[in-house]
Amino acid sequence: MSISGLLQSIKSSRSYENQIVHIEDISQRQPEHAYVELKPLINYALDQMGIKQLYCHQAEAIMHVRAGKDIVLVTSTASGKSLSYMIPIFEMVMTYPKATALYIAPLNALVNDQLKSFLELRDEMGIDANISRYVGTMSDDEKREVRYGNPQIILTNPEMIHLSFLPWNHIWKRFLSNLKFIVVDESHYYRGVVGSNMANLLRRLNRVCTYYGAHPRYICCSATIGNPGEHTAALTGRDVTVIDKDGSGRGHQKFVFWNPPFYVNEQGFSIRRSTFGESLSLFNRFIQYGLQTIAFTRSRQAAERMYVASRSSLREKGLTEKISPYRAGYFGKEREEIEKKLSDGSLRGVISTNALELGIDIGGLDACIIDGYPGTVMSTRQQAGRAGRGSGESIVALVAGSNALDQYYMRYPKEFFERNCEEAVLNVSNPYIQTGHVLCAAKEIPLTRKDEKYFGSGLSRIIELLEGEGLLTGGDSKSAVDPNPHGQVSIRGIDRDAYSIFAFNGGRRIPIEKDIEKSLAFKEAFEGAIYLHMGTPYHVSRLDHEKKEIHVEETKAEYYTRALVNSEIFIKERYTGKNLPSCMDAKAGLGAVEVVEKVTGYKKFRYFSETVLGEYALDMPGLSLETVALWIELPDRFTDLVYKHDLDFAGGIHAIEHAMIAMYPLRLLADRNDVGGVSTPNHIDLNGKCGIFVYDGHRGGVGYAERGYEIITEILEVTLKAIEGCPCSEGCPSCIQSPKCGNHNNPLDKHAAIMILHELLGKPP
Numbered sequence: 145m146s147i148s149g150l151l152q153s154i155k156s157s158r159s160y161e162n163q164i165v166h167i168e169d170i171s172q173r174q175p176e177h178a179y180v181e182l183k184p185l186i187n188y189a190l191d192q193m194g195i196k197q198l199y200c201h202q203a204e205a206i207m208h209v210r211a212g213k214d215i216v217l218v219t220s221t222a223s224g225k226s227l228s229y230m231i232p233i234f235e236m237v238m239t240y241p242k243a244t245a246l247y248i249a250p251l252n253a254l255v256n257d258q259l260k261s262f263l264e265l266r267d268e269m270g271i272d273a274n275i276s277r278y279v280g281t282m283s284d285d286e287k288r289e290v291r292y293g294n295p296q297i298i299l300t301n302p303e304m305i306h307l308s309f310l311p312w313n314h315i316w317k318r319f320l321s322n323l324k325f326i327v328v329d330e331s332h333y334y335r336g337v338v339g340s341n342m343a344n345l346l347r348r349l350n351r352v353c354t355y356y357g358a359h360p361r362y363i364c365c366s367a368t369i370g371n372p373g374e375h376t377a378a379l380t381g382r383d384v385t386v387i388d389k390d391g392s393g394r395g396h397q398k399f400v401f402w403n404p405p406f407y408v409n410e411q412g413f414s415i416r417r418s419t420f421g422e423s424l425s426l427f428n429r430f431i432q433y434g435l436q437t438i439a440f441t442r443s444r445q446a447a448e449r450m451y452v453a454s455r456s457s458l459r460e461k462g463l464t465e466k467i468s469p470y471r472a473g474y475f476g477k478e479r480e481e482i483e484k485k486l487s488d489g490s491l492r493g494v495i496s497t498n499a500l501e502l503g504i505d506i507g508g509l510d511a512c513i514i515d516g517y518p519g520t521v522m523s524t525r526q527q528a529g530r531a532g533r534g535s536g537e538s539i540v541a542l543v544a545g546s547n548a549l550d551q552y553y554m555r556y557p558k559e560f561f562e563r564n565c566e567e568a569v570l571n572v573s574n575p576y577i578q579t580g581h582v583l584c585a586a587k588e589i590p591l592t593r594k595d596e597k598y599f600g601s602g603l604s605r606i607i608e609l610l611e612g613e614g615l616l617t618g619g620d621s622k623s624a625v626d627p628n629p630h631g632q633v634s635i636r637g638i639d640r641d642a643y644s645i646f647a648f649n650g651g652r653r654i655p656i657e658k659d660i661e662k663s664l665a666f667k668e669a670f671e672g673a674i675y676l677h678m679g680t681p682y683h684v685s686r687l688d689h690e691k692k693e694i695h696v697e698e699t700k701a702e703y704y705t706r707a708l709v710n711s712e713i714f715i716k717e718r719y720t721g722k723n724l725p726s727c728m729d730a731k732a733g734l735g736a737v738e739v740v741e742k743v744t745g746y747k748k749f750r751y752f753s754e755t756v757l758g759e760y761a762l763d764m765p766g767l768s769l770e771t772v773a774l775w776i777e778l779p780d781r782f783t784d785l786v787y788k789h790d791l792d793f794a795g796g797i798h799a800i801e802h803a804m805i806a807m808y809p810l811r812l813l814a815d816r817n818d819v820g821g822v823s824t825p826n827h828i829d830l831n832g833k834c835g836i837f838v839y840d841g842h843r844g845g846v847g848y849a850e851r852g853y854e855i856i857t858e859i860l861e862v863t864l865k866a867i868e869g870c871p872c873s874e875g876c877p878s879c880i881q882s883p884k885c886g887n888h889n890n891p892l893d894k895h896a897a898i899m900i901l902h903e904l905l906g907k908p909p
């Protein structure tokens with residue numbers, strides 16, 4: 145059946161309730177090729193692999209690299225970015241056998257995938273090139289063989305750069321001194337906390353390379369983002385040339401916006417149906433129609449829940465062995481087996497978190513279901529790019545949640561397709577992140593004043609602080625006192641305060657998962673929570689803060705849980721402030737803050753619905769977060785204006801806070817959990833004035849608050865558009881309600897929010 149026929153079948157089915165609000169026909173795109181002179185052996189190998197011509201972006205990248213430039217290649221999923229770095233690398237090692245190249249990927253799955261591609265091209269050429277991977281899952285003997293085996297090309301991940309290449313740089317001297325290329329694959333992945341860590345890690349790598357007389361060029365590959373040049377320069381510490389003309393072809397695709405209908409719950413309220421049931425139904429339907437399908441979910445637990453439900457539904461059709469879940473937390477061999485089965489077609493469907501959003505080769509699929517808007521245009525396009533086989537037709541279904549950002553695009557679908565991708569931000573100078581990296585750098589090679597070119601003008605202050613704590617020693621050259629500072633630095637987070645999960649069964653203690661961040665442990669694995677792993681529900685019986693352990697027991701519970709969190713905010717330092725141009729007596733501020741969060745309880749929800757089965761109190765320690773926030777300070781006349789119209793001022797600013805956070809990702813590559821908010825009618829640090837705060841959800845801040853402060857008027861405008869455009873009368877999850885609200889979305893006043901925003905933006909009431 146054709147995709148059009150499938151859609152017609154869906155529309156004529158008994159269960160259809162006008163969920164399709166928009167279908168975007170994305171037309172077929174013909175490939176655009178370009179010629180570049182290659183070595184005869186490379187031409188021969190490409191021909192043997194069925195590649196007759198290079199895309200124009202591949203040719204352009206090769207020419208810029210040959211000219212000695214650092215580049216970032218920004219093209220769509222499955223556009224052949226790999227050849228853009230493999231060809232220059234093989235040209236180099238064929239010409240200069242001592243030359244080396246380093247490939248860095250954020251996931252081991254990508255390392256394994258690209259290793260196969262490197263080996264395939266090498267073997268087709270029939271040359272003798274030493275290509276190895278170097279990851280933490282290898283045995284000590286395997287790692288030793290790589291270190292001392294004179295490798296020319298090494299594929300690795302950031303952890304190995306941090307824990308092996310840099311602290312043991314003298315062992316890697318031959319490799320590093322001959323390093324010609326550093327490939328940073330999926331470079332858009334490195335934003336926020338991970339990006340701030342990676343930026344410091346690459347500066348340490350640049351520093352060690354310079355020490356050994358090497359000046360490697362960067363070849364970065366990124367998804368489409370709004371500021372690829374600026375972001376890559378901040379990441380690598382180098383000016384880069386941007387290549388963003390995509391010459392790859394693609395087949396015709398139908399992009400469906402699917403909005404779940406409303407239903408009346410047990411309390412008599414009209415509520416929009418959850419994405420879960422709608423996505424599950426579409427997934428099962430696509431699988432039964434014979435479409436190889438991927439469904440993306442927003443969380444690990446959602447992926448597990450959907451797999452369990454789909455497995456049950458497809459049992460009668462004999463298709464239970466044809467589907468699988470996929471997420472971080474599985475062992476490497478488990479993930480590799482799923483990837484292989486997807487690629488060879490033996491799996492018909494997979495339900496995944498965004499772990500499969502990156503460029504792991506799983507072949508072209510027929511259909512993609514996105515269970516809830518991923519939060520950014522970039523991620524949505526990345527996930528949608530998984531559907532499409534050559535010139536064949538494909539379908540993507542974006543199933544909208546009830547929250548404000550999802551519903552904004554359901555109301556304004558053309559904005560999604562006309563909008564540029566969001567900007568990626570990172571903060572290389574985050575003091576909580578950079579201090580640890582500076583200490584590691586001092587262990588790798590003694591620090592001097594000249595190292596400001598890597599770590600910025602704040603280096604002297606960091607050195608002073610580290611010396612005061614007795615962590616550095618020396619005169620003009622500073623060395624680390626700790627023999628292993630690298631073990632104290634988490635390059636995927638800010639703190640190494642991680643928890644592990646253990647299941648207890650018949651007296652046996654079984655490890656389930658490890659390295660769960662403290663904040664995630666508090667909010668998803670509190671005592672009484674239901675935690676899913678590999679489709680199995682576990683009841684959390686104990687959260688041991690001293691041992692950093694979560695104890696669980698297998699259960700048959702038919703409900704899931706959600707934490708309730710309360711927040712307070714305190715201003716520690718004001719960085720800057722300004723009057724809003726459209727309302728000169730209202731101010732925007734930016735500064736250092738402390739946010740104190742406390743999980744106060746949780747709710748139980750019936751599976752496949754939002755029906756609340758119960759609410760329970762918890763007594764847990766608080767979580768303190770020192771970060772950066774922007775805030776809006778309103779004069780007293782706003783309070784008088786709102787009360788004059790018999791509206792709720794506290795409810796109005798609370799509604800604005802929720803909507804601002806929801807709409808924040810329209811401009812920035814920020815997940816909903818990357819920013820938080822607090823609103824109060826009389827904040828003590830604002831001399832009793834009203835304050836609406838939006839804070840960076842990461843210790844020390846990684847750039848979200850700063851960029852939001854710069855574009856505060858734009859954020860307020862889109863916030864007003866989202867609230868006014870919602871057809872509800874009193875406020876709903878599609879405009880001002882938040883599932884994360886610790887105050888149970890009370891008070892909220894949609895009309896007060898609209899009135900305040902009109903006044904702030906200088907618009908007629």
